[in-house]
Amino acid sequence: MKRKVYTLIFVKKHNEVLLGLKVRGFGVGLWNGFGGKVETGESIHEGAKRELKEESNLNVNSLEHVGIITYEGDPCQSVVHVFTTYNTAGQLKVSEEMNPITWYKFNDIPYQKMWPDAKLWYPYMLQDKYFVAVIKYIGAKISETFITPCDANKIQTVFKSMV
Numbered sequence: 159m160k161r162k163v164y165t166l167i168f169v170k171k172h173n174e175v176l177l178g179l180k181v182r183g184f185g186v187g188l189w190n191g192f193g194g195k196v197e198t199g200e201s202i203h204e205g206a207k208r209e210l211k212e213e214s215n216l217n218v219n220s221l222e223h224v225g226i227i228t229y230e231g232d233p234c235q236s237v238v239h240v241f242t243t244y245n246t247a248g249q250l251k252v253s254e255e256m257n258p259i260t261w262y263k264f265n266d267i268p269y270q271k272m273w274p275d276a277k278l279w280y281p282y283m284l285q286d287k288y289f290v291a292v293i294k295y296i297g298a299k300i301s302e303t304f305i306t307p308c309d310a311n312k313i314q315t316v317f318k319s320m321v
């Protein structure tokens with residue numbers, strides 16, 4: 159089976175993270191980081207930078223790859239590559255996909271208005287701790303999860319074998 163590959167980018171500063179309310183596409187009405195499908199012919203990093211620009215107007219030079227999430231079951235079978243960055247350039251702007259876009263304090267993340275799996279792995283992402291997760295959905299409900307912190311070198315090895 160060929161899984162769809164997605165990116166998810168979190169812009170951070172000190173103890174705050176930038177989230178947008180999804181107004182189009184997958185996950186409408188939920189807060190999330192920026193991201194989307196990796197397109198044919200682009201690398202995962204290139205896809206991540208493009209999606210960040212399209213959805214927030216922010217440019218970024220370097221992204222840190224902090225996690226790989228594999229989703230099983232409904233609503234789709236996919237792999238999501240999670241990135242963080244502290245360095246962006248350009249003027250933040252809402253987009254057709256994300257509106258509004260807001261800084262959230264780490265201890266005030268709106269988990270009740272996010273994908274149900276977010277609260278399971280955000281703690282790793284917020285601390286820049288590398289992680290690997292497998293999350294199985296049945297319908298809109300999580301049926302099984304496996305989430306583990308991961309050695310940075312190991313995740314880079316796994317990642318390089320996927321790009």
Ligand SMILES: Nc1[nH]c(=O)nc2c1ncn2[C@H]1C[C@H](O)[C@@H](COP(=O)(O)OP(=O)(O)OP(=O)(O)O)O1
Binds near residue numbers: 165184193196238276
């Ligand atoms: N269960 C889940 N939990 C989560 O926190 N984020 C998820 C998720 N399932 C998918 N995502 C993220 C991955 C990706 O960043 C986004 C979905 O991307 P989209 O479908 O919006 O892709 P595109 O922006 O390429 O879409 P279009 O431009 O509308 O074709 O939601």
